[in-house]
Amino acid sequence: MSQPRLANRANRMRASEIRELLKLLARPDIISFAGGIPDESLFPANAAKEGYVKALDSETQGKSLQYSLSDGHAPLRQWIVEYMASLGVTCELENVMITSGSQQALDFIAKLYLSPNDTALVTWPTYLGALQAFNAYEPRFDRLDPMGNRSSAEIAKDAEDAGGSVKFAYLSADFGNPTGQTYSREMRERLIEMADELDIPIIEDGAYQALRYDGTAIPPILAIEQEQRGGDIEACRTIYCGSFSKTLAPGLRIGWVCGSRQILDRLVIIKQAGDLHTSTINQMVIDHIARTVFDEQVEKIGSVYSARRDKLLAELKKNMPDGVSWTEPEGGMFVWVTLPKGLDGAALLEKSLETEKVAFVPGQAFFADGSGANTIRLSFSCAGDEMIEEGMARLGRLIANAI
Incomplete structure (x- = not known):
């Protein structure tokens, strides 16, 4: 069968790296900071x-x-x-x-x-x-x-x-x-x-x-x-x-x-x-x-997410090697991490899934020109304290070994 004659725009359509990474949430061996999704236990x-x-x-x-x-x-x-x-x-x-x-x-x-x-x-x-x-x-x-x-x-x-x-x-x-x-x-x-x-x-x-x-x-x-x-x-x-x-x-x-x-x-x-x-x-x-x-729900998730953000920022400070920096957001669900020059977030993820079993989103996908290879996104919305502690210890070890 011949290839379908699609519209030119079809060549520009790509699968979402994030949607693909969400499949990892079902793996019990993976600690995931990849999905920017709400905590389902908090739904009304x-x-x-x-x-x-x-x-x-x-x-x-x-x-x-x-x-x-x-x-x-x-x-x-x-x-x-x-x-x-x-x-x-x-x-x-x-x-x-x-x-x-x-x-x-x-x-x-x-x-x-x-x-x-x-x-x-x-x-x-x-x-x-x-x-x-x-x-x-x-x-x-x-x-x-x-x-x-x-x-x-x-x-x-x-x-x-x-x-x-x-x-x-x-x-x-x-x-x-x-x-x-x-x-x-x-x-x-x-x-x-x-x-x-x-x-x-x-x-x-x-x-x-x-x-x-x-x-x-x-x-x-x-x-x-x-x-x-x-x-x-x-x-x-x-x-x-x-x-x-x-x-x-x-x-x-x-x-x-x-x-x-x-x-x-x-x-x-x-x-x-x-x-x-x-x-x-x-x-x-x-x-x-x-x-x-609505107001009650926003207050509830805000209380939970803010504590998780604070925990993630504290563990980043504790575990990240020199040369790694990150944002300190006043809200939302994400912390943006910049790795030392020369490190590639996608390659780091591939290595992480093999060894440390920690998932995150490589930052390059968020740049229209394909730059930003040395960045990654961490989501804290679904991460409890123990998960954050263990995950950041593993991630810190992974990055230190890669530098």
């Missing part, structure tokens, strides 16, 4: 059960099992309107669309903006899932560095020379995957200026927004921009992508997009063609969970 299971019972009540089951609006379940969207207000964003129901996880939102936004050879500005490194979502639409990637030395004119010229134009800037401003980095208010304001100069939207990935353990909360980019625009969300460039996956339950696959109606109307059309609508019953269940235990 009772609230979810209540939500399904309520959704399948004789008075509501017709709606919960039926087709729904493409822009989403109105009560859930109203809860999100109120939640966005708590973050400093004033919006209406028409400014919110429900998606099947924020990953779908990234795919839809890429579909809306990117043509082949267009430029997507992304952080260096950036979320691997965003690179995968964008890659299908055949863009080139350039480094998003709002405090850097390159002018917007230079960035635009490079994009033009590559046969396209700059279409958007993407980042996770709070405790981003993979580094745990948080953008200061000054950096967020400079990014808004850059977006104005380039006449592009900002795609703000707020997946970890609620997972702050230390420090003072910084308003989302959308909130800062709205304040600058006189409170008018319709005048804002920023498109905020939210998710319940890191706070409530990733398996229900509920996320959202918040932005101007001009953009939301177009995204709803894409949603109609993509999957008609997100699961009706799951939207109703998330609405119930959010209304009954």
Whole structure:
């Protein structure tokens, strides 16, 4: 049989290294810091059960099992309107669309903006899932560095020379995957200026927004921009992508997009063609969970995750040889480790799985240009104290032997 004649974009599609590494979680001999996933023992299971019972009540089951609006379940969207207000964003129901996880939102936004050879500005490194979502639409990637030395004119010229134009800037401003980095208010304001100069939207990935353990909360980019625009969300460039996956339950696959109606109307059309609508019953269940235990749930996971982060940072300090450095995030799920020059994270992982039985994510996958070989990502969300102690002792020994 001849090879299928696929679209050119198929050649750019690659399996996620992280999704492949998740298979290691089933191996009892592996201590894994690879999966950036929530601790399932902390899920609000009772609230979810209540939500399904309520959704399948004789008075509501017709709606919960039926087709729904493409822009989403109105009560859930109203809860999100109120939640966005708590973050400093004033919006209406028409400014919110429900998606099947924020990953779908990234795919839809890429579909809306990117043509082949267009430029997507992304952080260096950036979320691997965003690179995968964008890659299908055949863009080139350039480094998003709002405090850097390159002018917007230079960035635009490079994009033009590559046969396209700059279409958007993407980042996770709070405790981003993979580094745990948080953008200061000054950096967020400079990014808004850059977006104005380039006449592009900002795609703000707020997946970890609620997972702050230390420090003072910084308003989302959308909130800062709205304040600058006189409170008018319709005048804002920023498109905020939210998710319940890191706070409530990733398996229900509920996320959202918040932005101007001009953009939301177009995204709803894409949603109609993509999957008609997100699961009706799951939207109703998330609405119930959010209304009954959201604050309590965020406080609970924050208490657990912050202690695990502190333990991981302490064990890194105790076990890592000279020449190794790492981030100290104020929230989220990740610590980013930079190895001495000359070490390769992928080769180190291969050796680790053979000898020390510790899993982590090589950092190279998070760089659009394939750089960053001497970096790795550690996730602490599912790691208890004994696991962290033993895992970091093994990892320290592995790195010391490799130097």
